[in-house]
Amino acid sequence: MKTKILFFITSLEGGGAEKVLVNMVNNMDQSKYDITVQTLFDTGINKQYLKDTINYKYCFKKVFRGNIHLFKLFSPKYLYKKFIKEDYDIVVSYFQGATTRIIAGCSNEKIKLVQWIHNEFKDKQQLVNCYRNQNEFEKLQKRYNATVYVAKTSMEAYHRLFPNLITTNHILYNVVEADRILELSNEEETEIIKNDQYLNLISVGRMVPQKAFDRLIRIMHKCVNEEKKSVKLFLLGIGPLEQELKDLVKKYKLENNIYFLGYNTNPYKYVKNADLFVCSSLHEGFSTAVTESLIVGTPVITTECSGMRELLGEHQEYGIITNNDENDLYKSLIDLINNPSKVDILKEKAIQRGKVFKVDERISKIESFFDELI
Structure with missing residues (x-):
């Protein structure tokens, strides 16, 4: 008999966690698991990539304002009964938030409850804001049979905030379809033109505060307008801050240096053709x-975020990690612009590191986790 697993997430928008969830369920053994992905809101570009063998459900057709506050008016037990109509062997909240509170309302003790934590939380309120108060949060957290973290630093950060809530912990790295990414990266694109006269930078992500694209634009202002460096930046993604970021580019007169590529189902071809990937995020999971940048062999410079040392090496063997500070990222980037040979060395390191991301190995560990849980 197959193990029935439900993955519950807010939506399948274009974020990293949503993409990773789709990668994971698509690659799990369909002969062993009966998998359902359920969203609170039937939105998101990643829904189209779910295999036909994956069951899909949703609670609401569209996102509505104030949904977090509305959900808090009802008990988790009521919400669970309202939204989760079937019995499963395992129910997973794949992203910390409203779904985590709802799943904790499960009253069937035979069902194993799992929460997946993607971010390195530094403020208790980031975790508590979907709950009525901290007491409710801590009480409901204890309902979970296991907590999965996508990086060691994510686990350590959670433990610092709530040392009394340490339960059964697991670190399971994200599933990335390396072979597919490499294949797609070979598609032709005409936006990024290789030129020895300037450096092509790229950054990918939703245009939300977390990604801190605004400070990357300010760094470009210093590089181009103050230091007179020949450099271009390509931003790939969409989001609520898109117009604000475009206005900032106009303010600094960087229209000939910063290009907005929008959303593309194949970001890999752009990343591969860039000289350097820049991550300016305030936090990551x-x-x-x-x-993906390492897989296609594009070197990386990033701010210090959860998981970066696991990706780039504890001693930055495979990329550059700066303090999570605008000025430090700027100084490290200027050093690379002034020393192209360092970029060449980083590219060799990226190619080397990109070879370790094997789907089969990561899926095997995830399946073992689920098998042992029941």
């Missing part, structure tokens, strides 16, 4: 975009 285990960066899918950085992982």
Whole structure:
């Protein structure tokens, strides 16, 4: 008999966690697992990539304002009964938030509950804001049979905030389809033109505060307008801050140096053709975009975020990790612009590191985790 697993997530938008969830369920053994992905809201570009063998459900057709506050009016037990109509062997909240509170309302003790934590939380409120208060949060967290973290630093950060909530912990790295990424990266693109006269930078992600594209634009302002460096930046993604970021580019007169490529189903061909990938994020979980950059052999410079040392080496053997500070990222980037030979060395390291991301090995560990849980 197959193990029935439900993965519950807010939506299948274009974020890294959503993409990784689709990669994971698509590659799990369909002869062993009966898998359902359920979203609170039926939105998101990643839904189209789910295999036909994966069951898909949703609670609401569209996102509505104030949903977090509305959910808090009802008990988790009521919400679970309302939204989760079937019995499963394992129910997973794949992203910390409203779904984590709802799943904790499960009253069937035979069902194993799992939460997946993607971010390195530094403030208790980031975790508590979907709950009525901290007491409710801590009470409901204890309902979970296991907690999965995508990076060691994510686990350590959670433990610092809530040392009394340490339960059964597991670190399971994100599933990335390396072979497919490499194949797609060979498609032709005409936006990024190789030129020895300037450096092509790229960054990929939703245009939200977390990604801190605004400080990357300010860094470009210093590089181009103050230091007179020949450099271009390509931003790949969409999001609520898109117009604000475009206005910032105009303010600094960087229209000939910063290009918005929008959303593309194949970001890999752009990343491969760039000289350097820049991650300016305030925080990450285990960066899918950085992982994909290494797979296609594009060197990485990033701010210090959860999972970066696991990706780039504890001593930065495979890329550059700066302090999570605008000025430090700027100084390290200027050093690379001034020393192209360092970029060449980093590219060799990226190619070397990109070879370790094997789907089969990661899926095997995830399946073993589920098998042992039941």
